[in-house]
Structure formats: C-alpha cells, structure tokens
Amino acid sequence: MSVTSESLAQELADSRILPPRTLRAVKNPVGAFAPQRALGNAFAPSASPTAHHSPKQNQLLAALPCVEFERLAPHLELVPMPRGFALHESGMRMLHVYFPTTSIISIVLVLADGASSEVAVVGDEGILGVSLFMGGETTPSRTVVQSAGFGYRIKAAVLKEEFNRVGALHTRVLLYIQALMTQVAQTAMCNRRHSVEQQVAKRLLMIMDRTGSNSLTMTQELIANSLGVRREGITAVAGALQRAGVIAYRRGHIAVLDSEKLEESACECYAVVKLEFKRLLSGNGPSHPFYDA
Numbered sequence: 077m078s079v080t081s082e083s084l085a086q087e088l089a090d091s092r093i094l095p096p097r098t099l100r101a102v103k104n105p106v107g108a109f110a111p112q113r114a115l116g117n118a119f120a121p122s123a124s125p126t127a128h129h130s131p132k133q134n135q136l137l138a139a140l141p142c143v144e145f146e147r148l149a150p151h152l153e154l155v156p157m158p159r160g161f162a163l164h165e166s167g168m169r170m171l172h173v174y175f176p177t178t179s180i181i182s183i184v185l186v187l188a189d190g191a192s193s194e195v196a197v198v199g200d201e202g203i204l205g206v207s208l209f210m211g212g213e214t215t216p217s218r219t220v221v222q223s224a225g226f227g228y229r230i231k232a233a234v235l236k237e238e239f240n241r242v243g244a245l246h247t248r249v250l251l252y253i254q255a256l257m258t259q260v261a262q263t264a265m266c267n268r269r270h271s272v273e274q275q276v277a278k279r280l281l282m283i284m285d286r287t288g289s290n291s292l293t294m295t296q297e298l299i300a301n302s303l304g305v306r307r308e309g310i311t312a313v314a315g316a317l318q319r320a321g322v323i324a325y326r327r328g329h330i331a332v333l334d335s336e337k338l339e340e341s342a343c344e345c346y347a348v349v350k351l352e353f354k355r356l357l358s359g360n361g362p363s364h365p366f367y368d369a
C-alpha cells in the first residue's frame with residue numbers, strides 16, 4: 077500500500093483532519109538520511125513531503141546500537157501525519173507506537189465540557205505511546221498531530237518484545253519517560269504561575285527546537301488551544317512580539333527573527349525542561365539542535 081508524493085503534498089498542504097484509514101504506511105527504503113533543515117529560512121515550508129525519510133531522523137531510534145535498530149527496521153512503517161490527526165484516543169488500547177520525524181505531536185487532556193490543554197509536546201526526540209511500557213496500556217490523554225509531517229509507526233507488540241530484551245531501547249525509553257515526566261510537571265507549574273507572554277515565547281522556542289527551523293507553521297488559534305487560553309490573549313502577545321522585532325506573523329506562519337530576545341521573553345520552564353532532556357538523553361545519538369545549550 078502506498079501513496080504518491082503529490083497526494084502526500086496535498087494532504088500536508090491542506091493540513092486537514094483525515095479519517096483513520098488514510099493514515100497509512102508509505103513505502104520507503106530504510107537507511108536514507110535527510111539533512112537537518114538550516115536555521116534562518118524565514119517563511120519557508122517547515123516540512124518537505126518529497127524529502128528522503130529515515131527512521132534515524134528520530135533521535136531515539138538513531139541512538140540505538142546497530143543490532144537493535146536492524147531488528148526493528150523491517151517493522152517500521154513511514155506514515156504521513158496530517159495536522160489534527162489523533163494518533164491515540166483517550167482510554168483506547170494502542171495498536172501502534174509512533175516515532176515522529178518531521179511532525180510534532182501534542183499530548184492533550186480534554187475536560188468533560190470540551191475544554192482542552194496541552195501537557196507535553198513530542199517531536200523527533202521522542203516516542204508516542206509510552207504507557208505501553210508501564211503496564212497500564214491506556215491513558216486518559218490523547219495525542220494529536222500539531223505540526224504536519226511524517227513519522228514511523230511500529231506494532232506495539234513488536235516494540236514491547238524488543239523493550240523486554242532490556243537492552244539499549246529499554247534504557248533510552250525509560251530515560252525518555254523521565255524527561256517527559258519533567259515536561260508534564262513543569263507544564264503544570266507553568267500554567268499556574270507564568271504569564272501568557274512567557275508561555276507563548278516558551279512554546280515557540282520548543283517548536284523551533286523540534287523543527288530545526290525559525291519558520292513555524294502555526295496559527296494564533298492553534299497556540300491558544302494548546303495553551304488553553306483565549307485567542308484574544310494570544311493576539312495581543314503576538315502583536316507585542318512583532319512590534320518588538322522578535323517575530324513576524326503572516327497568515328498562519330510565524331517567523332522568529334530574534335531567538336535571543338524570544339528566550340528572554342520565555343519563562344524558566346523552557347530551560348529547565350531542555351536541560352533535563354539534554355542531561356538524560358544527549359550523548360549517544362547524532363548531534364541535534366534540540367540538545368544544544
């Protein structure tokens with residue numbers, strides 16, 4: 077089963093919510109490695125649907141020893157991830173675990189009245205479906221594609237078998253879960269104590285780290301939904317950042333013009349989480365902007 081690059085390009089350009097049957101694997105030779113996108117390309121597309129793809133674009137997979145990676149490689153399926161698509165729904169048993177490469181995923185909690193808020197962001201540094209390894213199998217949260225791109229999926233049973241070998245995958249996944257817990261805890265504190273401006277700046281920096289680009293495809297409404305705040309508040313903050321020369325905003329695209337000033341605008345949560353990810357997960361994989369100081 078495969079899809080053409082043209083249809084994938086259209087899916088990503090539309091960024092529409094697709095029914096589950098369209099989230100299908102794409103044939104791709106394992107091993108091709110796409111270069112990191114360079115910073116400084118304002119308003120350029122953040123994901124190229126025609127670029128070469130490799131599971132090693134995911135940092136957890138890239139850090140595995142060859143023998144472990146080769147065991148998993150035949151089971152990894154490339155999948156397009158259109159914005160808005162839910163990888164896991166609340167309370168549902170997961171059939172696949174996902175390794176994002178060029179996509180960015182939100183872990184969100186939804187209240188009974190429909191209000192939602194993001195508790196963590198996962199990009200190519202991480203994995204979606206960690207409850208599989210904890211024995212609980214399901215979680216109250218749902219995972220939704222926030223920034224369209226690609227990723228790899230693998231059947232949960234296959235990955236659990238490799239995890240139970242207690243090798244490098246086991247170690248890396250446990251360290252990742254600890255880092256993810258830090259991000260979730262820090263988000264709880266951030267939502268309670270820090271201003272919308274600080275949270276917006278933190279959020280833009282987190283997305284920049286995961287895309288390797290200063291050109292972000294992101295609407296103000298999406299930021300508002302992610303942070304669980306009113307759209308009007310995001311508009312005011314974006315306007316202030318634009319007037320200060322920190323960002324330029326245009327039709328669903330945000331170009332970060334001055335990342336140093338953006339860091340000054342962000343709360344400490346950004347650095348706390350980033351340093352913890354670096355402490356726990358850097359060192360074994362290839363260099364990556366996510367782990368840069």
Ligand SMILES: [Zn+2]
Pocket residue numbers: 265266267270274275278343344345346
């Ligand atoms: Zn904060």
